[in-house]
Amino acid sequence: MWNSLLLALIAILDLPGSASAITSAPENIYTPASAAMIFITYTVEPIPLKATPAIIPNTFTAVPFPAPAVLSATVTASPASPSSLFSSAGEASSIATFPTFSLGTGAAAGISFSGHRGNSHVGSGTRASVPRPSDTPAAHNVTSNRTRLQPARPRPVGVTSSRTTPLFTFPEPTDTATPTAMFSLASTLSTFLAITSSTSSSSQSVQAAPSPVPFLHGVNTGGWLILEKFMTPALFTGDFAEAKDQWEFDSVPGSLEALEKHWSTFITESDIQAIAAAGLNALRIPVGFWAYDNADTPYHSGADVYVERAIGWARKSGMKVLVDLHGLPGSQNGKDNSGKGGETDWQKPANLERSISVLRTMARKYGAMEYADVVVGLQLINEVISYGDNLLSVTEQWAQDAYRAVKAEVENQSLVVVMHDAFETAGSWTDIAKELNGESEVKTFGVDEHFYQIFTDTYNTFSQDQHVQAACSWASDLAAANKIMPTYVGEWTALTNVCVNPDGSTIAGTECTTEGCQCVSAPIEEWNEQVVGQVRRFIEAQLDVYEGSTSGHFMWSARATNGWDLMRLIEVGAMPNPITDRKYPGQCEGSKRRRGGGSLRTRPRF
Known part of the structure; x- marks a missing residue:
């Protein structure tokens, strides 16, 4: 052995x-x-x-x-x-x-x-x-x-x-x-x-690139310090009903009071303790640039205080933290998860420079040795697009400049600096990773790739068996990238658009065609045993792939609506508890290599 x-x-x-x-x-x-x-x-x-x-x-x-x-x-x-x-x-x-x-x-x-x-x-x-x-x-x-x-x-x-x-x-x-x-x-x-x-x-x-951090079984704290309407619909009511993103939300009178109430209640220390009790050992904490520099914007400052609190809670629960700069000046993808939907102007020179300035501030803070026992990584950017007016070559050069800027500021040189794959797959970053990591035995430049099977027409024609097979097929490419650099799946979901028949078979869609059928899109509190079982199958297949082929993974998300909510998935039995438990072992044995390039696997846009 x-x-x-x-x-x-x-x-x-x-x-x-x-x-x-x-x-x-x-x-x-x-x-x-x-x-x-x-x-x-x-x-x-x-x-x-x-x-x-x-x-x-x-x-x-x-x-x-x-x-x-x-x-x-x-x-x-x-x-x-x-x-x-x-x-x-x-x-x-x-x-x-x-x-x-x-x-x-x-x-x-x-x-x-x-x-x-x-x-x-x-x-x-x-x-x-x-x-x-x-x-x-x-x-x-x-x-x-x-x-x-x-x-x-x-x-x-x-x-x-x-x-x-x-x-x-x-x-x-x-x-x-x-x-x-x-x-x-x-x-x-x-x-x-x-x-x-x-x-x-x-x-x-898996033979992984040497990394100074342990394997990360993690979850995101999405919808907390950057608002996403589908995750917190109750916030977007009354005076805030017309707001589509945090830029518009923060522009409404009374928004700071509403935000402070949300920040103090949406994620709490007891949530972190429950997450740790389920066997997870890491948090990915998305935060917007305005927490560190909100000049000339309607954004409210103050979210960094809650990043600090979450780090403290994680430390007490024996967990690690990846701090994720989720929203950048000018918006890196034009979606609400960047803080501002619509235009994508992050590649304007002033915004590129401002982004690196914010990262320097974050590096000095979270890269200090006083955080070295708990903060293991800093993510440069989330779900950045590089098409249209946004060039991949600019993204790649910015990533290298940002990495070097962060490394120049941190005391903790073991801090892993993570770049989103720009929807090009993690493997497309191996040459840059080799250059940045050089001959160092420990690799501190890593890449983050996201996997969702719920937002494209192709995936929405799949049965659950096909969804499981698709998840299994990711393993080879992820493992190949992970040999070169720390490779993370920064976001993934339990959800697929399938319906489950009484006999356990599945069909694609969000509406049933037979008596006794139920769809995954139904409210989670109404899920029957067959739906819970099929969702768990998909979760376990993904976990097996990520655990065997990467340096860590983070489910989206700790708290949210319906089946996006980790804690509710645990409550109904769809999420293994502890996370290492398996009811459906060996689903990915003999899976084939994934083919084709990246696609825009992202969360809903409002």
Whole structure:
């Protein structure tokens, strides 16, 4: 399963009495400018159960020591095979879900075994899942484990990295479906050591460009700090009914008071906590240029205060943040998501210069070391068009100028600077990425590509099976780009325009033709079991692609109307909770390479 493995702390436990076993770290070794690793000392508390040797692959996130930090872990236990310490199949396994706890100067917190799954198995591939048997009901404390392995590469000291490493074993309980706590963490010792490791060449995992940030399972805070009418229709009523975008909204008397109420209630700390509890670890926060420079515009300032609050909430929940300059002077796409619909004048020299000036301000702020533990990226621009009077060559040159301007301002040189693909696909930016990233081992220029299957005539003729196949077909191109530079899917949706028949089959459209049929376009609170299942199929296929082929993804959006709302999708069961859970595993096996160029995959325009 592993071609080489430079850390394996394995304790075979046989605990018939009151004895305990401890796995501990070897002596400290330190070598600068290399990969980061954490040793953890565990104290195991026995229980009087029959003991069976088991290997536990431990998926964790390493954070610089000795700064206060958090470490979260998901542990999968499976019986050791006589022929291999690191693989098993067709055997019982257990899942231990660990809460987040402090490292460095923080105090350790307890860890308890929290679940057992019978009649399931761990596959031998590095992207294996633990499937839920059809005869086993779901339990809140049981999750599927999808370990995402990548070859480790040297990283500078003081940056975040991730590792998946077999650590130790514990006894597998028998004759009980939900045992009580089997072990707890009494003390934690973490020390960074210098290692490099690699996975097997036959691994299914993606070889990604070295990045200073962990994989990002994220969601957008869209509709919060830049208004979009379809996401917050209640705001656009009364005196604001005629406004089409934030430019017009902010021009109405009383708009500042309305905005401040919206800012303080639309996304709250409890929302961020709920998002983190679902297994997501990142926020993409769209914000307009006017939060930092609103001169000669009707826009109100003040949104940056809420960016600051969201960063604080994310830090407390153990999440990362990508700050996204979503609206630029002159509008980069003429749509409401830029702050102003209509004309697209962002390539006028004065607007290009002003955009970079705003990015410098943002870079100095969010690129400061005081934010380095939570702000991992700054996005230069969102959904920029480069046709008509807007030239792709100008966009490409601006992106390079903006990247260099940001890098000149940031203290945190590990901050990833992300460029939208200008609807040209991420792969079209590889030459520029190679030039900007140069020979540096860690790549800090990345690209963002968006995927929607709801706004084009072609997609709107698809059945749900075809939508799933289309999503699967994106994997090869994304993986190829991700080998060159950090590649993110900055926006995607759960929604398609299909209707679901009582037998589970689907047809394209937003109106049913048979009795008992229901469409995805129906209000989410009315979705029946068949619709929820088909939406979840599509979500899981996309997640499998993004998790296996990119450096991170961000669903659109945390709060919105109908099926655009992450939290409501979780409530109805359409969104996996935790996000790593799978009811429809393996949908994208054997998918074909995506063909053709980019299309304008964007959100509705009003």
